[in-house]
Amino acid sequence: MKVVFERPEALQNVPFTYCAGCTHGIIHRMVAEAIDSLGIREKTIGVSPVGCAVFAYDFFNCDVVAAAHGRAPAVATGIKRSHPDKYLFTYQGDGDLAAIGTAEIVHAAARGERITVIFVNNAIYGMTGGQMAPTTLLGQKTDTTPYGRDARANGLPIRVCELLQSLDGVAYIERVSTHDPKHVLQAQKAIKKAFQYQVEDKGFTLIELLSTCPSNWGMTPVESLKWLEENMLPYYKLGVYKDIG
Amino acid sequence: MSEKKLMKGNEAIGEAAITAGCRHFFGYPITPQSELPAYLSKRMPQVEGVFLQAESEVSAINMVYGAAASGVRVMTSSSSPGVSLKQEGISYLASSELPSVVCNIMRAGPGLGTIQPSQSDYFQAVKGGGHGDYHCLVLAPNSVQEIVDLVRLAFDLADHYKNPAMILIDGVLGQMMEPVDFGNYKPTFVEKPWAANGCKDRKPNAITSIHIDPKDMEQHNLRLQKKYALISEKEQRSEEWMMEDADIMVASYGMTSRIVKSAIRKAREEGIKVGLFRPITLWPFPEKKLDENINRVKEILVVELSAGQMIEDIKLVNNGRLPVSFHGRMGGMTPSVEDIYDEIKKIHDRLTVKA
Amino acid sequence: MTEDLIIAGFGGQGVMSMGQMLAYAGLSEDKNVLWMPAYGPETRGGFANCTVIVSDEEIGSPVVSHPKAVIVLNLPSLDKFEDAVVPGGVLVVNTSLVNREPKRTDIDIVHVPASDIANEIGSSRAANMVALGAFLAHKPIISIEAVKNTLKKVFAAKPQVIPLNEKALDRGAEAARVQAAV
Numbered sequence: 001m002k003v004v005f006e007r008p009e010a011l012q013n014v015p016f017t018y019c020a021g022c023t024h025g026i027i028h029r030m031v032a033e034a035i036d037s038l039g040i041r042e043k044t045i046g047v048s049p050v051g052c053a054v055f056a057y058d059f060f061n062c063d064v065v066a067a068a069h070g071r072a073p074a075v076a077t078g079i080k081r082s083h084p085d086k087y088l089f090t091y092q093g094d095g096d097l098a099a100i101g102t103a104e105i106v107h108a109a110a111r112g113e114r115i116t117v118i119f120v121n122n123a124i125y126g127m128t129g130g131q132m133a134p135t136t137l138l139g140q141k142t143d144t145t146p147y148g149r150d151a152r153a154n155g156l157p158i159r160v161c162e163l164l165q166s167l168d169g170v171a172y173i174e175r176v177s178t179h180d181p182k183h184v185l186q187a188q189k190a191i192k193k194a195f196q197y198q199v200e201d202k203g204f205t206l207i208e209l210l211s212t213c214p215s216n217w218g219m220t221p222v223e224s225l226k227w228l229e230e231n232m233l234p235y236y237k238l239g240v241y242k243d244i245g
Numbered sequence: 246m247s248e249k250k251l252m253k254g255n256e257a258i259g260e261a262a263i264t265a266g267c268r269h270f271f272g273y274p275i276t277p278q279s280e281l282p283a284y285l286s287k288r289m290p291q292v293e294g295v296f297l298q299a300e301s302e303v304s305a306i307n308m309v310y311g312a313a314a315s316g317v318r319v320m321t322s323s324s325s326p327g328v329s330l331k332q333e334g335i336s337y338l339a340s341s342e343l344p345s346v347v348c349n350i351m352r353a354g355p356g357l358g359t360i361q362p363s364q365s366d367y368f369q370a371v372k373g374g375g376h377g378d379y380h381c382l383v384l385a386p387n388s389v390q391e392i393v394d395l396v397r398l399a400f401d402l403a404d405h406y407k408n409p410a411m412i413l414i415d416g417v418l419g420q421m422m423e424p425v426d427f428g429n430y431k432p433t434f435v436e437k438p439w440a441a442n443g444c445k446d447r448k449p450n451a452i453t454s455i456h457i458d459p460k461d462m463e464q465h466n467l468r469l470q471k472k473y474a475l476i477s478e479k480e481q482r483s484e485e486w487m488m489e490d491a492d493i494m495v496a497s498y499g500m501t502s503r504i505v506k507s508a509i510r511k512a513r514e515e516g517i518k519v520g521l522f523r524p525i526t527l528w529p530f531p532e533k534k535l536d537e538n539i540n541r542v543k544e545i546l547v548v549e550l551s552a553g554q555m556i557e558d559i560k561l562v563n564n565g566r567l568p569v570s571f572h573g574r575m576g577g578m579t580p581s582v583e584d585i586y587d588e589i590k591k592i593h594d595r596l597t598v599k600a
Numbered sequence: 601m602t603e604d605l606i607i608a609g610f611g612g613q614g615v616m617s618m619g620q621m622l623a624y625a626g627l628s629e630d631k632n633v634l635w636m637p638a639y640g641p642e643t644r645g646g647f648a649n650c651t652v653i654v655s656d657e658e659i660g661s662p663v664v665s666h667p668k669a670v671i672v673l674n675l676p677s678l679d680k681f682e683d684a685v686v687p688g689g690v691l692v693v694n695t696s697l698v699n700r701e702p703k704r705t706d707i708d709i710v711h712v713p714a715s716d717i718a719n720e721i722g723s724s725r726a727a728n729m730v731a732l733g734a735f736l737a738h739k740p741i742i743s744i745e746a747v748k749n750t751l752k753k754v755f756a757a758k759p760q761v762i763p764l765n766e767k768a769l770d771r772g773a774e775a776a777r778v779q780a781a782v
C-alpha cells in the first residue's frame with residue numbers, strides 16, 4: 001500500500017509538531033486524503049479548535065480559520081452561510097467539542113448545518129497538560145482527577161454520538177477508532193463518506209475518532225494504543241449512529 | 246528550620262483560599278493557572294470541600310454565583326481568555342452583591358495570544374470588564390507570600406462589602422516558587438442573613454439583579470455607587486519603596502514591580518534618587534498616596550506588561566502636573582532590569598540637564 | 601548578597617527538581633529564595649530551564665537575564681546560555697553531553713562529566729546532583745550539607761534514593777575540587 005506514504009495534496013509539506021505517537025497526525029492525514037479524493041481542496045475551509053490542533057492551519061493545505069475555544073461549529077456556520085458552495089470541516093478535541101463547546105455542537109447539529117465535524121476523542125485535555133475531559137473514563141486519573149474520575153464528584157463521561165443522534169438535522173454520525181490499521185481504514189472510509197454527504201448537501205455530519213494522548217496518559221505510543229483498545233472501546237462503542245443514506 | 250514552605254504562586258492561591266475557609270472552587274482548565282485547579286482537586290476532598298471542573302468558564306462563574314448566593318466562601322480562577330468569558334457573570338455578581346473571589350493569572354492577549362506573562366487585563370479588571378456601572382475589588386500581589394495575604398484579604402473584603410474581589414497576577418508569579426508562611430491564621434466569617442439557603446424560620450430571601458422599573462434601577466445603582474465610594478475611601482493600599490528622597494517615581498504593580506525594584510537598586514548605587522510606588526489595590530486605586538508622592542517628586546515613569554493601561558489612572562491623579570513616561574513590553578515579553586534602569590537613567594540625565 | 605543562577609537541560613534531566621532542591625536548601629539556611637521555571641514556548645522541543653535566586657536581601661526581579669552562574673546539562677543549553685553569564689561568573693558544563701569547549705574566557709568554567717559520573721555510581725538520573733555538587737564546591741552559595749539535609753526531607757517517602765543523591769553531590773564536588781587544584 002504505497003499510497004499511504006505519499007503526502008496528500010491537502011496536507012502541507014511540513015512535519016507535524018504533535019508528540020511522538022500522537023494520533024492527531026494520522027487523523028490529519030485521513031482528513032486530507034478525504035478532501036483530495038473528492039477533489040474539493042480549493043473549495044474546502046477548515047476551522048481549527050483550541051486544543052493541540054490549534055495550529056492545524058500549519059498542516060492543512062487549504063484555507064483554515066482558527067476559532068475560539070469550543071466555538072468552531074459556530075464559526076463554521078458563519079462561513080458556510082456566507083459561502084454555501086464551499087465545504088466546511090471543524091476539527092475539535094473532546095474538551096473543545098464536548099465541554100466548552102457543547103451548545104455550539106448541539107445547535108449546529110440541530111440546525112442540520114452542512115458541515116463535517118472531525119471529533120478527536122482522546123479522553124483528556126492534551127494542550128493544557130492533562131486535565132479531565134468530558135470523555136475521561138470513570139476511574140481514570142488526570143491532573144484534575146488525582147484520585148481517579150468519580151461519578152458523583154466529576155460526573156460521567158459523555159458519549160457524543162449517542163447524544164447527537166436524536167437530532168433530526170443530523171445526516172451521518174459514526175464512531176471509529178485509530179488503534180490499529182484495520183480500524184484506521186474504517187475511519188478513513190467514514191471521514192470520506194461524511195465529506196461526500198456534505199457535497200451532496202445531506203445535512204450535518206460528524207465522525208468521532210477514538211484517539212490517544214501518550215504524553216498526558218503517561219504511556220508509550222504502543223501502550224496507549226493498547227489502553228485505548230482495552231478501555232475506551234468498551235465504553236465508546238464503535239459504529240454508525242445515524243445514517244440517512 | 247523555619248516554618249516556611251516553598252510554594253508556587255498558583256498553589257499558594259489554593260492553600261490560602263483553604264485557610265481562608267473557602268471550601269468551594271469551580272473552574273475550567275487554562276494555562277498558566279493549571280497548578281491551581283490541580284492543587285485544589287487534591288486538597289479540597291481532604292478538607293471535605295468541593296472542587297468542580299466546569300464545562301466552561303461561563304458555567305464556572307455561574308456556579309460561583311450560585312454558591313455565593315447560598316452564603317458560602319467561593320472562588321474561581323482562570324487566565325485572560327477565560328476571564329473574558331466570565332465577565333457576564335461578574336457583572337451579575339456585582340449587581341446582586343455577592344461576595345466571591347475571582348483570580349486572573351494573566352497571559353498575553355488579545356485573542357488566544359500566548360501563555361507568557363502579561364498585565365494587559367488591567368482595563369478589564371478595574372474598569373468594569375462586563376456591562377454596567379460596577380467595580381470589583383482588585384488586588385495585585387507581587388510575591389508568593391503577598392498572594393497568601395491578599396487572597397485572605399480578598400475573602401474578607403468580599404464578605405464585608407458584599408462584592409466580587411479579584412486577584413490579578415501574571416503568569417510568572419503564578420509559576421514561580423517562593424517561601425510562604427501561612428501562620429496561625431483563623432478566618433472570620435460574617436453572618437449572611439441575605440443568603441438563599443432555605444427559609445426555615447425566616448421570610449424568603451430573593452437574590453436578583455433585575456430591577457425592571459428604571460427608578461428602582463437607578464436607586465440600586467446609586468446604592469452601589471455609594472458603596473464604591475466607601476470602598477474607595479477605606480481600602481486603598483499601596484507600597485512606597487525608597488520614595489523618601491526620590492526625584493523620580495516609578496509606578497508599577499505585580500511582578501513587574503519586582504523588576505523595577507532591582508532596577509532602582511542599580512540606579513541607587515549610582516546615586517540616582519529614584520523610588521517605587523506600587524499600587525496593591527488596583528481598584529480602589531491608591532489615589533491618596535499617589536497624590537502625596539506626586540507632590541514630592543519631579544518625574545514619573547510607569548512600567549507595565551501592556552501597551553500602557555494603569556498609566557491612565559496615574560495620569561488622572563497626576564492631572565498634568567508632572568511629565569509621565571512609559572516603558573512596557575507586550576505579548577508575553579518581560580523587560581529586563583537593564584531596560585528599566587536605562588529608562589530611569591534617561592530621566593535622571595534629563596533632570597540633571599534641567600537643573 | 602544575591603546569587604542567581606540558571607539551570608538548563610533536557611526535560612527529564614531533573615533540571616527543575618535540582619533548582620527546587622537548591623531553593624529548599626537555601627530556605628533551610630534562612631535565606632530568601634526564589635525558583636522560577638521557564639514555561640511555554642521556551643520549553644518546546646523538550647528543553648527545560650529554571651532560575652534560582654538565593655539572597656540575604658529582599659529578592660527583586662524573578663527575571664534574570666545575566667545570571668552570576670549557569671549550569672548546562674546539554675549542548676543546546678550551552679549554546680543558549682553561554683553568553684548570558686555575567687563577566688566573572690561561573691559556567692558549569694556537563695561534559696558528558698557537551699562536545700564543545702565554551703568560548704567565553706572572562707568567566708570560570710567548571711567541567712564535570714556529570715552523566716558519566718552518575719552512570720558510574722548507579723543512575724544517569726543523578727547527573728543533576730553531580731552538577732549541583734560541582735557548582736557548590738566551586739561556589740558555595742549554600743553548603744552541600746544543607747542540600748543533603750534537604751534531600752532527606754524531600755525524599756522522606758523514598759529514603760532509598762537518598763544515598764545515591766548524596767554520593768552524586770560528593771562526586772560532583774570532588775570533580776570540581778580536583779579541577780581547581782590542577
Ligand SMILES: Cc1ncc(C[n+]2csc(CCOP(=O)(O)OP(=O)(O)O)c2C)c(N)n1
Nearest residue numbers: 050051052069093094095096125126127275
Ligand atoms: C476560553 C478558554 N478556556 C480555556 C482555554 C484553555 N484550553 C486550551 S486547549 C483546552 C482543551 C484541550 O483539550 P481538547 O479539546 O480535548 O483537545 P486536545 O488538546 O486534547 O487535542 C483548554 C481548556 C482556552 N484557550 N480558552
Ligand code: SF4
Nearest residue numbers: 018019022052126213
Ligand atoms: S499532548 Fe497529547 S494530544 Fe497533544 S500532541 Fe501530545 S500526545 Fe497529542
